[in-house]
Amino acid sequence: MLYINGAWRDSATKLNVLNPATGKVLTAVATGGKAETQEAIASAKKAFATWGKTTGNERSNYLSKAVQLMKERSKELAETITLENGKPLPDATREVAGAIGFFEWYAEEAKRIYGDTLPASDPDKQLMVIREPVGVCAAITPWNFPLSMITRKIAPALAAGCTVVLKPADVTPLSAIKVFECFHEAGLPAGVANLVIGPAEEIGSEMTRNPDVRKITFTGSTRVGKKLMRDSADTVKKISMELGGHAPYVVFEDAEIDAAVNGVLVSKFINAGQTCISTNRIYVAESIANEFSEKLAAKVSALVVGNGLEEGVNVGPLINQAALEKVQHQVEDAVKQGGKVLTGGKIFTLEKESGYFFEPTVIHYANDRMQITTEETFGPVAPIYTFQTEEEVVERANHAEYGLAAYCYTKDLGRGLRMMRALEFGIVGINDPAPAVVQAPFGGVKESGTGKEGGKYGLEEYLEEKYVSIYMK
Structure with a gap:
């Protein structure tokens, strides 16, 4: 009407x-x-x-x-x-x-x-x-x-x-x-x-x-x-x-790993990754990357995919067929470019439904050659990159075009404040995967x-x- x-x-x-x-x-x-x-x-x-x-x-x-x-x-x-x-x-x-x-x-x-x-x-x-x-x-x-x-x-x-x-x-x-x-x-x-x-x-x-x-x-x-x-x-x-957004999620070696893993579940997989401030690139310090990846994959593999009206479902469908095909294409490209799928990676089929479902996915060994590195995903795919220095990750995290939201996990107050200033985004969450609230400004640069x-x-x-x-x- x-x-x-x-x-x-x-x-x-x-x-x-x-x-x-x-x-x-x-x-x-x-x-x-x-x-x-x-x-x-x-x-x-x-x-x-x-x-x-x-x-x-x-x-x-x-x-x-x-x-x-x-x-x-x-x-x-x-x-x-x-x-x-x-x-x-x-x-x-x-x-x-x-x-x-x-x-x-x-x-x-x-x-x-x-x-x-x-x-x-x-x-x-x-x-x-x-x-x-x-x-x-x-x-x-x-x-x-x-x-x-x-x-x-x-x-x-x-x-x-x-x-x-x-x-x-x-x-x-x-x-x-x-x-x-x-x-x-x-x-x-x-x-x-x-x-x-x-x-x-x-x-x-x-x-x-x-x-x-x-x-x-x-x-x-x-x-x-x-x-x-x-x-x-x-x-x-x-x-x-x-x-549009293309949020980086930076995890330093001193971060509380379990908290950072749980933060990804909130930032990446809510609404099947179809949010403008959803994490698109996860940068993890090289020294903790394997531990982080294993823990994240275990958590993601336990997510329940299905019709959102059913009890216990964590991840619903993508909005349409075009969205499903885009996510599938990005995952296939990531694998061709050397990425390793730790969990998920495929279109998900339910016996009762014929909707647009994709498995919650974690990809290790992501790199800058992948389409997912520069193109917004809008789907339940979490690529993990590694880095060695703060200066390096800042340069890689700051996207050439997008500047909506960014996330950083660290116990170091000074580092957190430096990242707050260095990240070229309108919204920055320090140890916070859900910074959006009604009383705060929401928007990008x-x-x-x-x-x-x-x-x-x-x-x-x-x-x-x-x-x-x-x-x-």
């Missing part, structure tokens, strides 16, 4: 939504294109005239109502994520909690949008800076976190006083529909939040080229992000983008994106500063 100007809309064109664990159709949803996107933008522009002038307390109340509705439906939301995305139900449940957390956080932040009083150089002047909402925002969200990526964008936008047109990923639109059902029941004014499902090129082109859209926020591939930036240039829109989401930093992305000088004589 489409949601435009406060009303649900059906259409003749439909999109089949598949369960990646079974390969079967879950349901069909209505889709729109350029005309519906134009209508959604027009309704958002009209609503902004009023919504942008509401008090922070009023906006906070609407977000709080949505929070309560999401909490009441948390089980249904988690099941929806698992059905259309494939991730195990416990992981989906944590995503729901995180998604609600963004609404809760920004419901409070809506009341704390402050300005500044500046010291004047002329005694007859009063100088101020006020912060105002950007205007109509177009949000494009990915499939790997189909609920939390929506709330991480929409919550700060609404809190700031912006109106929104959302285009969710085609493969996971059901989570978006569930969120908008909560908006509708919370009584959010017509046009403040709009949902358009349909062809990415057609909808995205209208969003980037329509002058009434003043901001684009996007999470997805670097290739698509670059195109959106180019297409937005003619109307000079404000942009925030969280793009280099070709991993621009702008930040989360905390007060995410709110600032939806605000503009207006300088006011008052001559009092």
Whole structure:
């Protein structure tokens, strides 16, 4: 279903939504294109005239109502994520909690949008800076976190006083529909939040080229992000983008090995490795590499692959056939280049299901000739490289293009601080495989994106500063 100007809309064109664990159709949803996107933008522009002038307390109340509705439906939301995305139900449940957390956080932040009083150089002047909402925002969200990526964008936008047109990923639109059902029941004014499902090129082109859209926020591939930036240039829109990642995971000889091994399980195999900050390259000090590899392989081989709705499953399916083939190709290339598969390495077949499963995989003796060294994997494959010196691993860890997240394990405080500074990434976890939290900035450097989401930093992305000088004589 489409949601435009406060009303649900059906259409003749439909999109089949598949369960990646079974390969079967879950349901069909209505889709729109350029005309519906134009209508959604027009309704958002009209609503902004009023919504942008509401008090922070009023906006906070609407977000709080949505929070309560999401909490009441948390089980249904988690099941929806698992059905259309494939991730195990416990992981989906944590995503729901995180998604609600963004609404809760920004419901409070809506009341704390402050300005500044500046010291004047002329005694007859009063100088101020006020912060105002950007205007109509177009949000494009990915499939790997189909609920939390929506709330991480929409919550700060609404809190700031912006109106929104959302285009969710085609493969996971059901989570978006569930969120908008909560908006509708919370009584959010017509046009403040709009949902358009349909062809990415057609909808995205209208969003980037329509002058009434003043901001684009996007999470997805670097290739698509670059195109959106180019297409937005003619109307000079404000942009925030969280793009591709290729996270290094550095384990020094003084690290707590068991903790570092368990950290890989969190950073690499959550959501079958389909996360933007997922570990892609594991650099282990040569002196402990064999011990680390053996322990990691033992832990990974014990992971249970299957339908995310079944109890005890740790790793669900990949999102589609193309993703499965990409992972298989990278593993085959790694073996040709001298890598040794310690566990996994193959497409996984379940008797009951015909979905897109790949065995959780550990590859020892990885090297820089492998495609996996430079190309984002987005799958459950952990390649292990070795290094000898701190200077060497810093140079190898810093990717030429990507700069989203990096991890480092060491007991040496000084080394940890040096690595914090030396790693060219927007997010660094020192002995922490899960650094992302609602109150902290999330985003990358280099070709991993621009702008930040989360905390007060995410709110600032939806605000503009207006300088006011008052001559009092």
